[in-house]
Amino acid sequence: MADISLRKVAKSYGKTSVVEALDLDIHSGEFIVVLGPSGCGKSTLLRMIAGLEEISGGEIAIEDRVVDRLEPRERGCAMVFQNYALYPHMTVADNIGYSLKVAGVPKAERRARIEKVAATLALDTLLDRRPAQLSGGQRQRVAMGRAMIREPKVFLFDEPLSNLDAKLRVQMRIEIRKLHNRLAATSIFVTHDQVEAMTLADRIVVMNAGKVEQVGTPLDLWNRPASRFVAGFVGSPPMNLVEATIAADGAGVLADGTRIDLPEHRLARDAAVIVGVRAEDVRIGPAVNDPRLVLGVEFIERLGSASLVHGRLAGADFVVTAPPALAEGAPEGLALTLPVDRLHLFDAVDGRRIETDASSVEALPIAFETVAAPAL
């Protein structure tokens, strides 16, 4: 378990800057997911923490100890690589136990610890095989075992699930989270899959082009995306984003001249904003006083539990979640209502979130009734 703190950490290759002045505090025992599109510098960040990549500026501290100048092995991090990087000439047991061998742990103790780790990962019957004789999921578990056996203070995962098929990915995702709950080591998990991020993370760090866009819990990111980028990246389907300008009375005017009501704000007249709304927050059917908001339907995605109606609204792509029944014989135009308390506003220029009265939408109280679990 360890705190990790990054202060103005930067990385550049020659003149190209890959990570810029990044600040981040990670608490001991936390599960952090670094989320961002391909090439945004996630792996680079992870490798800088592990010590595989030198930093060009700033400072990294693990447990209040500055590690910038330390070798990877002195930092106490274990890493699971994207392609697993198993030693091809060693058996599963030797792969898992290599760090102990290097550390000079006696053979008997090594064997015992390997067996213990293998048992937790259901690898006990595979210990004498070589990586080439394993399936993708088994290799992934060996890579996990190799990291686990060192009982590291920090676990680093670089897209460890991206080579697995969809079903296995979900399964391993749950395994990783369970493992974390049990070991409670600080974990940093890199992915570009937002579902993975939402389901695994205590807190998510959203990165874009080498900068941190937002740090927050999955619900924070969902309910109060700090920027237009986060809004468009988190969620499936991503949040609808429509350009608008502010009218004299404070309402929003879309590109085609349609007026929509906006939450209370302090924006000047003619200010350009981006209005964001999630597909599932849009109400189908005309508003009482505003029947002009019509979605030009283009196609419908049937998910079973719901249907996603894709179309265009005031020149922008727009998605609405509809009940499955609507899927059959959908109309060409669908009248919509945008609930004022579910709208997000972003600055059209820098993309930052504009605080409004409706900004605390997550505060909707849900009454739970505590029920005793049924006896089995």
Add this chain to the structure above:
Amino acid sequence: MERRASFRHWWIGIAFAVPQIVLIFTFFYWPAGQAVYWSMTLQQPWGGGNIWVGFDNFRQIFADALYWNSVALSTVFALFSTVLSMGLALMLAVFVDRELTGSKIYRVVMIWPYGIAAPALALAFRFIMAPEAGFLSFVNRLWPGLWDPGLDGTDAMISVIVAFSWKYVGYDFVFFLSALQGIPKALKEAAALDGAGWLRRLWDVQLPLLTPTVFFLLVIDITESFQDSFGIVDIMTSGGPARATELMVYKIYFDGFKGLDYSGAAAQSIILMGLIVALTVLQFRFIERRVHYK
């Protein structure tokens, strides 16, 4: 897609192959057949045809202590030059792979020696190894008589081994370097995170993954040491002093062209050919069974 060309007449394809067949036949099968024939016959001293003697030539060779001497020398030469050139090549390849200073220059320069013809190389080394001039003359001043390949058989053997290894270091280096660079970087990084320093990583991760290359080069180097050593021996020592560097390939030349014993030389070359064929077969088996790591 059909990759084979097809011709309208059956003889067109054969016609295309003829030049190649003629070349191979003229310069390989025919001389090789001649050698087999000579090795089974005895030349008349004053001309007038060959007398069939069966395996007598071989029996004579195998009973000859001088022949076994050349076999032993060839073995020593093969072992030491292979170990020396592969060892040095591996070391240099590791340095270059770690991108130590000067590695860019090495990468280019290292292959040059392989392009130098053996006699030219041998001439250069004759000067380098000369006891009366250059660096070794200083050695001899300090310890008089320590180094003289002209008189001392061991010194002569060392000289030809060094010269031959120098040529093959570059060749081996290229193979080692490409093999080292073919090892995924992530493996080294994983080992670094597992706590291994660079030497340990080299020993535990990189070298085991080089085994296929080591086997390959071992066979190639030994094979070459049996054939390619001729030019070096001929220029540097002429097999001397006192037959101390008379390798198999040199003895064939000497017995045949200086001793004018064509039949004996032919029999020796058949034996050497058999040896090289055996090594080549071995190499193909290794290449086929080569472990491929993914």
